Amino acid sequence: MSFQNTLSYAKELDANDQLAAYRDQFHFPKIGGKEVIYFTGNSLGLQPKRSADFVEEIMKDWRELAVEGHFYAEKSWWDYHERLAAPLARIMGAKTPEITVMNTLTVNLHLLMVSFYRPTAKRYKILCEEKAFPSDQYMFQSQIKFHGLDISDTIVEVKKREGENFWRTEDVLAKIEEVGDELALVLMGGVNYYNGQVFDMQTITKAGKDVGAVVGWDLAHAAGNVELDLHNWDVDFAAWCSYKYMNSGPGNASGVFIHERYHGRTDIPRFEGWWGTKKETRFLMQPQFDPMDNADAWQISNAPVLALAPYLASLEMFEEVGMEKLIAKRNKIVSYLEFILREIDKEVESTFEIITPEARGTQLSVFLHGEGRPIFDYLMKNGVITDWREPNVIRLAPAPFYCSYEDMYRFGQILKRGIEET
Template identity: 75%
Template sequence: MKFENTLEFAQELDKRDPLAKYRNEFVYPKVKGKEVIYFTGNSLGLQPKRSKEFVDEIMKDWAELAVEGHFYANRPWWDYHERLANPLAKVVGARPEEITVMNTLSVNLHLLMVSFYTPNPKRYKIVCEEKAFPSDQYMLQSQVRFHGFDPENAIVEVKKREGEHYWRTEDILAKIDEVGDELALVLIGGVNYYNGQVMDMKAITEAGKAVGANVGWDLAHAVGNVALELHDWNADFAAWCSYKYMNSGPGNASGVFIHERHLNRKDIPRFEGWWGTKKEERFLMKPQFEPMSNADAWQISNPPVLSLAPYLASLELFEEVGMQALIEKQKSITSYLEFVLGEIDKDVDSSFEIITPQERGCQLSVFLHGQGKVLFNYLMDHGVIVDWREPNVIRLAPAPFYCSFEEMYRFGQILKEGILNKD
């Protein structure tokens, strides 16, 4: 399709958009009385309107049933988390028994490394990307030190090539092959938070498994954003937060994938608690742990239902729409945003450099050469909610559930005005 940078063209795209009606399912902040153009769903998704109903239901059951809500609520609390497994399995390309929801992302990655980072004097190294999200860096360093190794030696970072803003898959594969039988774990962000690059998760997983390593994925920026086939890719584990593209609310519960080959095992190293023991025996209070036959064996405590309620509400939307439809719009609206940026760049004395490669979801990271934080502040003051990253990058994520093509056009006009009027 040949794009046009006009209001009429953008509005026509919205008329053809089968997901356009879902904008009405979300609550929009306002700046100066007008709904914002929201580009930060890669940090915190907008609130689905139906979330309140799901939370209010639990509050009502708590008020009317108290402790009996565990078993007699409309959605009983003791197995509330189980309702999330089927829809999440469709989102990440897994089997329902491979999915559980618990804790938060960094906590879950630590717990998963208890099971899947089990180094010995020969095989102890971890491959990750350079400048991974800081929490991942801290986790890897602390895990390595906990096992008595030096992070400087045990953590192997794959670097970008000089002058490039993205990783080349062949460089990652080569590094895995180079580390070889010293490699215990590959743990990489499936979508890089900074440049928005989607890693070749299938090829990287295959390479890691080929040298005998475990392979896990931090999918914070991937779930609900890009196509995933975790089971078929043969990943050992993955975890993700739910508050970005999954729209479940700030700091909310984390999803976990554990490949079925690791399930129903008593010999796997794992930190255990009573919610991971067999459901039918949980309240017998036996002294010995009997693991659930699914990923719930990694659960330690009972589920935080007030956190899970908005997650379940959001997943209801994902069930209605389906990932394929979301990905189709993600590709088209991100391409249109890229086009608009190019057109504005021609009109102003500036230079935008998109550092996100074509292997992407719905994020464009843009170097604002010749601009600065003054432009970022102008955008924010004019109702365009974007994300600033040092040294001079804005991240734009047109989430397909609630962003419109008209907003991409309007953003371009505000951006143009901000550059021309910056003095």
């Protein structure tokens, strides 16, 4: 597609954008009285205006019904989390019974490791990408220590090639084959937080399964961002946060996928609590755990409905639009942003290196050769909310729900001034 770096062209793109009206359904911070250009939906999505109504509904029920709200609220609390399963299943490419919502992301990954990381004397190694998100690294290390294993011998990292900023799928597959029958678990980030690369999850999952390993995915940067088909890819388990592209609020609840092959089993190791027991017998207070026959068997405590309310509000928007339209706009607006960056690069004495490969979602990671932290500070002071990563990278994530093409043009002009003035 032939783009133009002009305000009139950007406005024309917005006028033809099917999702343009959704921008007005979000709250934008303001700097200097003007709405910011918001590039950090990959860290915390903006607040949908309808979220407050969903929270207030629960507050009203709490005021008026107190404990009876568990059963007699219009959206009863005891099964509130079940309302999120079907819309999430459509986003994640899953069957509804394979989805549950509980806790937060790293807590859920730890709980899933209880079930799906079962090291033996021969098969004990964990494969991940090098420099995985720190929380995942800490989780791996603590799980390995819990099992009494040696971290350096157990963690197998797939590295990028010298001089390259991305991982090659063939290198991941080669490492899986190399580790072979010593490999217990493949657990990677489906979209890398630093460079924005989308891994070939289907191919990697098959390779891991072919050598007898369990395969899971941390989908923190993938959920609501890229096309997923977890059930048909034969993924064993996955977890994701909801506060990035899914706009559910800071630190909010995590979604979980557990393939149906593990449902209804009483022999699987699992940390259990009474909300994972069958609804029919839950309040009989029986001494033996009787698991739900779906992913809810991994639930431990009753759902934090005040946290789930804004998540449900956001999922309502995903249901209205659908991932197909979101991905179509994502592809176009990210391509336009890339065009703007390259045009500005031609106009100023600076060099930008986009380190995000073609296999990407909403994020572009840009290495600013010859520029330092001052350009990031300039952007922030001038109404561009973006993200800095050492040593010299800004991450730009134009979320398709609320970012406009005019935002991309305006960002380019601010960036140009910043380079010229700093």
